[in-house]
Amino acid sequence: MNTRxxxxxxDEAARLPVYMTTxxxxxxxxxxxxxxxxxDYQIHQVIQGQGRLIIEGEGEYIVxxxxxxxxxxxxxxxxxxxxxxxxxxxxxFQGREASQLLAYAGITSSGVYKLRKxxxxxxxxxxxxxxxxxxxxxxAADDRDSSKHLYGxxxxxxxxxxxxxxxxxxxxxxxxxxxxxxxxxxQPLSLKELSDVAVVSPQYLCRLFQKALxxxxxxxxxxxxxxxxKQLMFSERELRIYEVADRVGYENASYFxxxxxxxTGMSPEKFRKLHGLG
Numbered sequence: 001m002n003t004r005x006x007x008x009x010x011d012e013a014a015r016l017p018v019y020m021t022t023x024x025x026x027x028x029x030x031x032x033x034x035x036x037x038x039x040d041y042q043i044h045q046v047i048q049g050q051g052r053l054i055i056e057g058e059g060e061y062i063v064x065x066x067x068x069x070x071x072x073x074x075x076x077x078x079x080x081x082x083x084x085x086x087x088x089x090x091x092x093f094q095g096r097e098a099s100q101l102l103a104y105a106g107i108t109s110s111g112v113y114k115l116r117k118x119x120x121x122x123x124x125x126x127x128x129x130x131x132x133x134x135x136x137x138x139x140a141a142d143d144r145d146s147s148k149h150l151y152g153x154x155x156x157x158x159x160x161x162x163x164x165x166x167x168x169x170x171x172x173x174x175x176x177x178x179x180x181x182x183x184x185x186x187q188p189l190s191l192k193e194l195s196d197v198a199v200v201s202p203q204y205l206c207r208l209f210q211k212a213l214x215x216x217x218x219x220x221x222x223x224x225x226x227x228x229x230k231q232l233m234f235s236e237r238e239l240r241i242y243e244v245a246d247r248v249g250y251e252n253a254s255y256f257x258x259x260x261x262x263x264t265g266m267s268p269e270k271f272r273k274l275h276g277l278g
Contacts, residue, residue: 004128027085050083053112171213176197
């Protein structure tokens with residue numbers, strides 16, 4: 001395969017739940033520095049060779065065949081080859097459901113993940129093949145097909161990623177805490193309260209969450225509250241926004257709206273309208 005890059009036609013595609021902005025393949029990935037991050041989500045799969053990845057606030061990694069590294073929008077990072085050849089394929093994407101589909105695969109932040117098989121991901125290969133017949137820029141029909149392949153890629157990541165034994169151990173220790181959160185979403189939940197459930201210190205609980213779920217406890221609680229609020233908006237359509245907020249543990253409706261938009265990319269009112277719930 002030769003070096004190539006294809007661009008999505010994002011004006012119409014931006015209406016889709018998830019859409020591709022670029023897809024490409026480098027026979028040799030060159031040094032890339034992004035002090036302000038990149039505007040889109042990116043999934044890079046290493047085909048051959050090794051490189052060094054540095055993600056601000058996360059750490060430094062050596063990445064090679066059988067691994068993918070994923071970067072979230074606007075997170076400062078850099079990567080560079082450390083072998084004579086560093087062969088990569090990648091896809092960049094956006095969309096209102098992008099973060100949720102990554103979360104479904106257990107990915108909630110930038111980082112490195114191991115694959116069960118080193119071969120090029122099937123859906124990523126399909127995206128590259130699809131791009132070959134389009135020229136440099138895709139049309140609306142190409143965008144729709146690319147969105148389908150991208151959606152499949154994000155869904156397939158969950159069974160394709162390897163969960164380490166340590167991650168399983170940490171998850172077992174977290175299960176009582178996750179159950180407690182689910183049962184008390186309508187109440188204030190402090191870090192101290194959650195750490196008492198796990199019988200560990202607040203600092204150690206944060207480490208458990210980072211190792212097992214790659215998120216902080218507060219992020220997880222907010223994520224669960226937003227998911228519960230979506231369910232309420234579907235099942236009890238007569239509820240006002242402030243009532244939904246109260247039912248999921250937010251005394252301040254304005255703060256609820258801020259957190260909702262941060263997690264979904266839209267306000268609760270827009271979410272309702274989008275799904276015909278208004």
